[in-house]
Amino acid sequence: EAGVTQFPSHSVIEKGQTVTLRCDPISGHDNLYWYRRVMGKEIKFLLHFVKESKQDESGMPNNRFLAERTGGTYSTLKVQPAELEDSGVYFCASSQGRWSYQRSGNTIYFGEGSWLTVV
Protein backbone atom coordinates (compact mmCIF):
# COMPACT_ATOMS: atom_id res chain seq x y z
CA GLU A 1 0.00 0.00 0.00
CA ALA A 2 1.43 3.38 -0.99
CA GLY A 3 1.91 5.80 1.86
CA VAL A 4 1.25 9.50 2.06
CA THR A 5 3.33 11.19 -0.62
CA GLN A 6 4.39 14.80 -0.70
CA PHE A 7 5.92 16.97 -3.39
CA PRO A 8 8.33 18.69 -3.57
CA SER A 9 10.55 17.16 -0.94
CA HIS A 10 12.67 20.31 -0.82
CA SER A 11 12.06 23.83 -2.03
CA VAL A 12 14.16 26.98 -1.75
CA ILE A 13 12.42 30.21 -2.72
CA GLU A 14 12.96 33.90 -2.25
CA LYS A 15 10.91 36.01 0.08
CA GLY A 16 7.83 37.24 -1.72
CA GLN A 17 7.59 34.30 -4.09
CA THR A 18 4.85 31.71 -4.17
CA VAL A 19 5.21 28.02 -3.39
CA THR A 20 2.65 25.25 -3.76
CA LEU A 21 3.05 22.03 -1.84
CA ARG A 22 1.16 18.92 -2.84
CA CYS A 23 0.00 15.95 -0.79
CA ASP A 24 -1.43 12.66 -2.00
CA PRO A 25 -3.03 10.81 0.90
CA ILE A 26 -3.33 7.06 1.22
CA SER A 27 -6.00 5.86 -1.17
CA GLY A 28 -9.41 5.75 0.48
CA HIS A 29 -8.49 8.07 3.35
CA ASP A 30 -11.15 10.73 3.72
CA ASN A 31 -9.28 12.68 6.38
CA LEU A 32 -6.28 14.77 5.36
CA TYR A 33 -4.25 16.97 7.67
CA TRP A 34 -1.52 19.53 7.22
CA TYR A 35 1.05 20.15 9.96
CA ARG A 36 4.30 22.05 10.01
CA ARG A 37 7.45 22.23 12.06
CA VAL A 38 9.44 25.43 12.10
CA MET A 39 13.03 25.48 13.34
CA GLY A 40 13.36 24.55 16.99
CA LYS A 41 9.65 24.17 17.56
CA GLU A 42 7.25 21.30 17.82
CA ILE A 43 5.08 20.04 14.98
CA LYS A 44 1.90 22.12 14.86
CA PHE A 45 -1.50 21.54 13.33
CA LEU A 46 -2.54 23.70 10.38
CA LEU A 47 -5.81 22.27 9.10
CA HIS A 48 -7.97 19.23 8.55
CA PHE A 49 -10.00 18.19 5.52
CA VAL A 50 -12.79 15.65 5.49
CA LYS A 51 -13.05 14.75 1.85
CA GLU A 52 -13.10 18.13 0.09
CA SER A 53 -14.43 20.12 3.04
CA LYS A 54 -12.31 22.07 5.50
CA GLN A 55 -13.26 20.64 8.88
CA ASP A 56 -10.91 22.75 10.96
CA GLU A 57 -8.50 25.42 9.78
CA SER A 58 -7.83 26.96 13.16
CA GLY A 59 -4.07 26.38 12.86
CA MET A 60 -3.54 28.32 9.64
CA PRO A 61 -1.19 31.15 10.60
CA ASN A 62 -2.55 33.87 8.31
CA ASN A 63 -4.22 34.54 4.98
CA ARG A 64 -1.00 33.99 3.05
CA PHE A 65 -1.71 30.29 3.39
CA LEU A 66 -4.37 28.64 1.23
CA ALA A 67 -5.19 24.96 1.29
CA GLU A 68 -7.43 23.16 -1.15
CA ARG A 69 -8.60 19.64 -1.71
CA THR A 70 -10.66 19.66 -4.85
CA GLY A 71 -12.47 16.38 -5.46
CA GLY A 72 -11.48 15.06 -2.08
CA THR A 73 -8.31 13.37 -3.28
CA TYR A 74 -4.99 15.19 -3.24
CA SER A 75 -4.47 18.49 -1.48
CA THR A 76 -2.36 21.56 -2.13
CA LEU A 77 -1.03 24.13 0.30
CA LYS A 78 -0.05 27.43 -1.25
CA VAL A 79 2.01 30.07 0.49
CA GLN A 80 1.75 33.47 -1.18
CA PRO A 81 3.75 35.60 -0.67
CA ALA A 82 6.28 33.57 1.30
CA GLU A 83 8.03 35.14 4.28
CA LEU A 84 11.23 34.11 6.05
CA GLU A 85 9.31 32.74 9.05
CA ASP A 86 7.47 30.29 6.79
CA SER A 87 10.62 28.18 6.52
CA GLY A 88 10.19 24.73 7.98
CA VAL A 89 8.93 21.25 7.25
CA TYR A 90 5.35 20.88 6.10
CA PHE A 91 3.88 17.48 6.87
CA CYS A 92 0.77 16.00 5.39
CA ALA A 93 -1.06 13.16 7.10
CA SER A 94 -4.13 11.09 6.39
CA SER A 95 -6.49 8.71 8.14
CA GLN A 96 -9.35 6.54 7.06
CA GLY A 97 -11.91 7.42 9.69
CA ARG A 98 -12.09 9.79 12.59
CA TRP A 99 -8.79 8.93 14.28
CA SER A 100 -10.12 9.63 17.72
CA TYR A 101 -11.66 6.19 17.99
CA GLN A 102 -9.33 3.37 18.84
CA ARG A 103 -9.42 1.43 15.65
CA SER A 104 -6.39 0.54 13.64
CA GLY A 105 -7.95 1.98 10.52
CA ASN A 106 -8.16 5.36 12.14
CA THR A 107 -4.44 5.75 12.76
CA ILE A 108 -2.96 8.91 11.32
CA TYR A 109 -0.15 8.26 8.81
CA PHE A 110 2.38 10.95 7.96
CA GLY A 111 4.23 11.76 4.78
CA GLU A 112 7.93 12.52 4.67
CA GLY A 113 7.36 16.24 4.61
CA SER A 114 8.15 19.10 2.26
CA TRP A 115 11.14 21.11 3.43
CA LEU A 116 10.64 24.78 2.63
CA THR A 117 13.41 27.33 2.90
CA VAL A 118 12.58 30.98 2.28
CA VAL A 119 15.64 33.19 1.70
Add this chain to the structure above:
Amino acid sequence: EDKVVQSPLSLVVHEGDTVTLNCSYEVTNFRSLLWYKQEKKAPTFLFMLTSSGIEKKSGRLSSILDKKELFSILNITATQTGDSAVYLCAVGVYGGATNKLIFGTGTLLAVQP
Protein backbone atom coordinates in the same frame (compact mmCIF):
# COMPACT_ATOMS: atom_id res chain seq x y z
CA GLU B 1 -3.34 26.48 26.06
CA ASP B 2 -2.91 22.81 25.20
CA LYS B 3 0.59 21.58 25.99
CA VAL B 4 2.61 18.39 25.60
CA VAL B 5 6.03 18.15 27.26
CA GLN B 6 8.55 15.42 26.58
CA SER B 7 11.62 14.54 28.59
CA PRO B 8 14.47 14.17 28.31
CA LEU B 9 15.11 16.31 25.24
CA SER B 10 17.93 14.02 24.26
CA LEU B 11 19.48 10.82 25.47
CA VAL B 12 22.62 8.83 24.62
CA VAL B 13 22.78 5.17 25.60
CA HIS B 14 24.70 2.06 24.64
CA GLU B 15 23.32 -0.95 22.87
CA GLY B 16 21.55 -3.25 25.26
CA ASP B 17 20.48 -0.51 27.65
CA THR B 18 16.84 0.07 28.58
CA VAL B 19 15.42 3.55 28.15
CA THR B 20 12.29 5.27 29.37
CA LEU B 21 10.92 8.28 27.55
CA ASN B 22 8.40 10.54 29.25
CA CYS B 23 5.46 12.53 27.99
CA SER B 24 3.20 14.73 30.12
CA TYR B 25 0.28 16.73 28.88
CA GLU B 26 -2.25 19.39 29.74
CA VAL B 27 -5.03 19.54 27.20
CA THR B 28 -8.75 20.00 26.99
CA ASN B 29 -10.87 17.33 25.34
CA PHE B 30 -8.25 14.57 25.56
CA ARG B 31 -9.01 11.69 23.26
CA SER B 32 -5.85 9.63 22.89
CA LEU B 33 -2.08 9.72 23.14
CA LEU B 34 0.12 8.59 20.29
CA TRP B 35 3.79 7.78 20.00
CA TYR B 36 5.68 8.17 16.75
CA LYS B 37 9.25 7.35 15.74
CA GLN B 38 10.91 9.76 13.34
CA GLU B 39 14.18 8.57 11.85
CA LYS B 40 14.88 10.66 8.81
CA LYS B 41 11.67 12.01 7.44
CA ALA B 42 8.18 10.63 8.03
CA PRO B 43 7.03 10.06 11.61
CA THR B 44 6.00 6.42 11.79
CA PHE B 45 3.23 5.29 14.09
CA LEU B 46 4.12 3.22 17.15
CA PHE B 47 1.23 3.22 19.60
CA MET B 48 -2.13 4.78 20.30
CA LEU B 49 -3.26 4.81 23.94
CA THR B 50 -6.70 5.73 25.14
CA SER B 51 -7.17 3.89 28.43
CA SER B 52 -5.19 4.21 31.63
CA GLY B 53 -3.11 1.34 32.89
CA ILE B 54 -3.25 -0.85 29.81
CA GLU B 55 0.21 -1.54 28.48
CA LYS B 56 0.71 -1.76 24.77
CA LYS B 57 3.63 -3.79 23.50
CA SER B 58 5.36 -4.26 20.20
CA GLY B 59 8.53 -6.26 20.37
CA ARG B 60 11.01 -4.43 22.58
CA LEU B 61 8.81 -1.35 22.80
CA SER B 62 6.02 -0.81 25.27
CA SER B 63 3.96 2.11 26.41
CA ILE B 64 1.45 2.93 29.10
CA LEU B 65 -0.85 5.84 29.84
CA ASP B 66 -1.87 7.37 33.18
CA LYS B 67 -4.88 9.61 32.62
CA LYS B 68 -5.08 10.61 36.25
CA GLU B 69 -1.53 11.94 36.40
CA LEU B 70 -1.62 13.01 32.73
CA PHE B 71 1.46 11.27 31.45
CA SER B 72 2.71 8.41 29.37
CA ILE B 73 5.99 6.53 29.14
CA LEU B 74 7.59 4.72 26.27
CA ASN B 75 10.01 1.95 27.21
CA ILE B 76 12.57 0.43 24.91
CA THR B 77 14.43 -2.61 26.19
CA ALA B 78 17.67 -4.06 24.83
CA THR B 79 18.21 -1.01 22.66
CA GLN B 80 19.82 -1.35 19.24
CA THR B 81 21.49 1.22 17.01
CA GLY B 82 18.41 1.07 14.79
CA ASP B 83 16.38 2.55 17.63
CA SER B 84 18.22 5.84 17.19
CA ALA B 85 15.59 8.39 16.22
CA VAL B 86 13.43 11.22 17.48
CA TYR B 87 10.48 9.88 19.45
CA LEU B 88 7.42 12.08 19.27
CA CYS B 89 4.53 12.12 21.68
CA ALA B 90 1.26 13.57 20.44
CA VAL B 91 -2.07 14.02 22.17
CA GLY B 92 -5.26 13.85 20.18
CA VAL B 93 -7.87 16.41 21.07
CA TYR B 94 -11.37 16.28 19.78
CA GLY B 95 -14.34 18.57 20.20
CA GLY B 96 -16.76 20.17 17.80
CA ALA B 97 -14.89 20.72 14.57
CA THR B 98 -11.53 20.13 16.21
CA ASN B 99 -9.79 16.85 15.55
CA LYS B 100 -6.06 17.32 15.77
CA LEU B 101 -2.79 16.24 17.36
CA ILE B 102 -0.81 18.35 19.81
CA PHE B 103 2.85 17.39 19.61
CA GLY B 104 5.70 17.59 22.06
CA THR B 105 9.13 18.66 20.85
CA GLY B 106 10.36 15.08 20.82
CA THR B 107 13.14 13.12 22.49
CA LEU B 108 16.28 12.52 20.46
CA LEU B 109 17.61 9.05 21.26
CA ALA B 110 21.09 8.03 20.17
CA VAL B 111 22.09 4.41 20.69
CA GLN B 112 25.82 3.83 20.47
CA PRO B 113 27.30 0.45 19.57
